[in-house]
Each structure stands twice: as structure tokens, then as C-alpha cells.
Amino acid sequence: MRKGLFLVGLFLLGLCGGVFAQESIKIGALFALSGPAAFIGTPTKLVAEINKEGGIHGRPLKLVLGDTEGDPSKAVGFIYKEKVVAIIGPTRTGTGMAVKPLVEAARVPTIMTVGGDPVIMGGRFGSYRYIFKTPQRSSTAVRKIYGYLRKKGLTKVGLLTATDGFGKDGRKWLEKLAPEYGLTIVAAESFNPRDTDMTTQLAKIWRRRPQVIVAWTIGPAGAIIAKNVKQLGLPVPLFQCHGLPDPKYIELAGPAAEGNLMPSTKLMAWEQLPDSDPQKPVIAHFVHLYREVYHYDREFPINTHSGYAWDAVMILARALKKVGPDRERVREAIENLRGYVGISGVYRFTPEDHNGLDESSMIIVKIKNGRWILEDY
Known part of the structure; x- marks a missing residue:
């Protein structure tokens, strides 16, 4: 996994070094690059397309990597060490809840890639004004x-x-x-x-x-x-x-995976989608980049988690392009984003809903002969 971290760092240096004259816009990337959640966190560092197209008004995005190792205590310190405009991640619900009160207090827009709902629930779960998430609730x-x-x-x-x-x-x-x-x-x-x-x-x-x-x-x-x-x-x-559609699941479960069902993002069976689905060409482009341009699939085969951080970065980039690197304005721009067609769904955020996805963003898949099959019902 350390090899993967090195390659990601080298990749980002290549993107941000010597290409842009203006200072980069730093965003925190708070993922588990080692430890028990490594296979979720590592394959989600794709910012090439944004910088390839000129970055944010001529300024490149720079991901400042923070390795949580799946441990909330390691995520907490990251907020105070780096001066970032916003944060992408973390991946685990427990880590997200540990981070939640800190990013709220610091007023840092944070787009998490956790599956659990409490990170964007109020009441006894605390404020979520600055927190959004890309995986379905x-x-x-x-x-x-x-x-x-x-x-x-x-x-x-x-x-x-x-x-x-x-x-x-x-x-x-x-x-x-x-x-x-x-x-x-x-x-x-x-x-x-x-x-x-x-x-x-x-x-x-x-x-x-x-x-x-x-x-x-x-x-x-x-x-x-x-x-x-x-x-x-x-x-x-x-x-x-919805957290298990992943080639790793089929590998670990072996023959026992046959016939198993689960809700999933459309990424896992995108080729079986009707051509009328607005997500299909978006996912096709993502898969092309992931597999054929950056060859991430060689070490980290595409899974339902692969698109979550991509969507988070793209949503953040849209906000930055609209309002610039001002934290409060970025937060407001994300909250008012409607109709972004992403890898994991078509996002429609509101002040009450900081996820913006409903059941139409998901499919039911069945494992058949080691493949993800779109279940028609």
C-alpha cells in the first residue's frame, strides 16, 4: 500500500509541478491509504482532468494527502496542520463522525465519501452546515x-x-x-x-x-x-x-458470492444501462481514464467506491470555478448545486439534503458467474 501512496504522490507532483504559473489551490484528501480501509481509499485520487483543462481559472488543484489509516484519531490532526480551502474524505463513518465537529468549528467545506447518514444529520448528531457526502445515504x-x-x-x-x-x-x-x-x-x-x-x-x-x-x-x-x-x-x-459491490468481495467470497444481491451505484454495471441514461457516457469516460489512461485498474480494480471521491472533487471544482477559493462561498455554492451528473448519480443538493441522491441513482445487482449483472425488476 505504501507503493500505491508513492505512485499517487508522484502522479500529483507531475500534474502540479512546472505546468501552471499561478499558485495552486490546496484541498485536503483525507483517505485511508494504508490499514484496513486501504482498498477503499487509495484508488480515488483522480484530479488529472481538471488540471488538464486549465485547473481553476488557471490555478491547479493540489491534493494534500492525509493518511488516516482508517483511524479517526489520525484524521483529527490533519485539519489543523494544513491550510486547505476544502476537504475531500474520509471514507469511514466512524472517522467522519470524529472529524465532523472539527470541520464544523473550523468552517471548512468537507465532502465526505462515507456511507453512513449521521455525518449529514443534525439534532443529536451535531451541525452539518459544512459537511456533504457523495455516497448514497x-x-x-x-x-x-x-x-x-x-x-x-x-x-x-x-x-x-x-x-x-x-x-x-x-x-x-x-x-x-x-x-x-x-x-x-x-x-x-x-x-x-x-x-x-x-x-x-x-x-x-x-x-x-x-x-x-x-x-x-x-x-x-x-x-x-x-x-x-x-x-x-x-x-x-x-x-x-451498498458498500460491498467490489471485485474484492467476489474474490474473498469465492463461489459463495454466486447469486448474492446488493444495491449499487450504476458504475458496477454501467455497460448494461440503457443509452438514454444520462450517467452512461459520464461513467464510460471515467472508466476509460481509470483503466486505459492512468491504469489504476491494474492495482485497484474498479469498485463502487471508486467514483465517490471523483464526484467529490468534481463537485468541489464546480464550486471553486463559480465562486473562487473562499470557504464560505464554496460551502454555499455546493449547497445550491443542482443537476450535476456524476459517477454515482445526478446530484441535487439542498440546505436540508447534503447528499442530493435518491433511489433512482442506484441499481440492484446480482453476482452471476463472477460478474455484476443488472437485476431487472
């Missing part, structure tokens, strides 16, 4: 799953959720929204994301005879659940969350 992903289940006539649901911040956020929405879709939660179990076996929890769930099992976690734990479901021979569909 957990609640949006839950609605996508539940809409599918309702149309398929599956009404009895078993839940298996992680005990971390992301897992708890998912469970909250899974339980809260079930009645709205005419669904019944017949069993709900939890596990530590570091656990290496969830057969005990799955056996308890199966005693209640659910028609479908919904798991909510990211990282290797998802693949372990898939293997355990296959090991137990449970004859019901397994739904994973």
Missing part, C-alpha cells in the same frame, strides 16, 4: 432493497448487522423503514466487524424462517457472511449493503 440504499423485496413478494426479513457506526446506522434504517414497505423483521443479530465466523448468528436468524437475509457491513466481513450462509445451506437470498 444508508436510508436510500435500504429503500432500494426494500422496494425490490416488496415487488418480489418477500415480506419476512432477517437482519445481520455490524456493531460499528456504519452497521448501527444501517440497522436503524432497516428497522425503521420496514413497516413502510409492508415488511416484518423476524430476526435481528449483530457481530463485531473483526469476527471471523457468523454461523451462530445466522443459525439463530434461520430459526425464525426469514424469506431473505439482509447483511449490513463493509470489508471482509461481508464475504465471511456469504461463506457462512453457503456453509449452512440456507435456501434464501442474501442481500448485502
Whole structure:
């Protein structure tokens, strides 16, 4: 992973050194470049297109890298060390919540790439005036799953959720929204994301005879659940969350991944989209750059996370081009952005909604013969 960090740094130096005469605009890149979340954070540093087209009114964007190593305490210090106009990242809900009060106090526009909802929720979760996020809300992903289940006539649901911040956020929405879709939660179990076996929890769930099992976690734990479901021979569909559409999941789960379902950004099955979808040409261009121009796919195959930071950088660039590198004006410009066609959806931010995506930005994918197949329902 350190090799990946070196290559990213070399790439950015090549972009920003000796090409522009004017001073660069610094934005913080707060990602896990090592540690347990490395495969999420590392392949998201693509700013070449912006600088290739002249940067921001002749000034290049410069990413100041802050390696959180998936540890919130390492992210906290980054805010005070670098004078950046805005911040992109972090990737983990727990890290995001640790950073949240600090960027709010410092009034630094921050576009996070976390899956959980609390970073852009107020009330007991604190202010989110300066915080936005590009991945779909957990609640949006839950609605996508539940809409599918309702149309398929599956009404009895078993839940298996992680005990971390992301897992708890998912469970909250899974339980809260079930009645709205005419669904019944017949069993709900939890596990530590570091656990290496969830057969005990799955056996308890199966005693209640659910028609479908919904798991909510990211990282290797998802693949372990898939293997355990296959090991137990449970004859019901397994739904994973929107954080797991990733070649790594198929690699780790092996044959147990076959038939698994999950909500996803359109990136994972973009070639199967109708030509009328406004995102299709945007995603095609991104995939071309990622694979054929910068060859990131050789080390970090495209996954649903790959587009989140790209969208964050592009959204920030639009704001900077409109109002310049003034933090408060940048925040306001992002909040009023409507109709940006990105990799992960068509964004329509409002003062109340700092995510700007609904269920139409997602698809349901099924793993078939090791490929992501767009599930038609």
C-alpha cells in the first residue's frame, strides 16, 4: 500500500509541478491509504482532468494527502496542520463522525465519501452546515432493497448487522423503514466487524424462517457472511449493503458470492444501462481514464467506491470555478448545486439534503458467474 501512496504522490507532483504559473489551490484528501480501509481509499485520487483543462481559472488543484489509516484519531490532526480551502474524505463513518465537529468549528467545506447518514444529520448528531457526502445515504440504499423485496413478494426479513457506526446506522434504517414497505423483521443479530465466523448468528436468524437475509457491513466481513450462509445451506437470498459491490468481495467470497444481491451505484454495471441514461457516457469516460489512461485498474480494480471521491472533487471544482477559493462561498455554492451528473448519480443538493441522491441513482445487482449483472425488476 505504501507503493500505491508513492505512485499517487508522484502522479500529483507531475500534474502540479512546472505546468501552471499561478499558485495552486490546496484541498485536503483525507483517505485511508494504508490499514484496513486501504482498498477503499487509495484508488480515488483522480484530479488529472481538471488540471488538464486549465485547473481553476488557471490555478491547479493540489491534493494534500492525509493518511488516516482508517483511524479517526489520525484524521483529527490533519485539519489543523494544513491550510486547505476544502476537504475531500474520509471514507469511514466512524472517522467522519470524529472529524465532523472539527470541520464544523473550523468552517471548512468537507465532502465526505462515507456511507453512513449521521455525518449529514443534525439534532443529536451535531451541525452539518459544512459537511456533504457523495455516497448514497444508508436510508436510500435500504429503500432500494426494500422496494425490490416488496415487488418480489418477500415480506419476512432477517437482519445481520455490524456493531460499528456504519452497521448501527444501517440497522436503524432497516428497522425503521420496514413497516413502510409492508415488511416484518423476524430476526435481528449483530457481530463485531473483526469476527471471523457468523454461523451462530445466522443459525439463530434461520430459526425464525426469514424469506431473505439482509447483511449490513463493509470489508471482509461481508464475504465471511456469504461463506457462512453457503456453509449452512440456507435456501434464501442474501442481500448485502451498498458498500460491498467490489471485485474484492467476489474474490474473498469465492463461489459463495454466486447469486448474492446488493444495491449499487450504476458504475458496477454501467455497460448494461440503457443509452438514454444520462450517467452512461459520464461513467464510460471515467472508466476509460481509470483503466486505459492512468491504469489504476491494474492495482485497484474498479469498485463502487471508486467514483465517490471523483464526484467529490468534481463537485468541489464546480464550486471553486463559480465562486473562487473562499470557504464560505464554496460551502454555499455546493449547497445550491443542482443537476450535476456524476459517477454515482445526478446530484441535487439542498440546505436540508447534503447528499442530493435518491433511489433512482442506484441499481440492484446480482453476482452471476463472477460478474455484476443488472437485476431487472
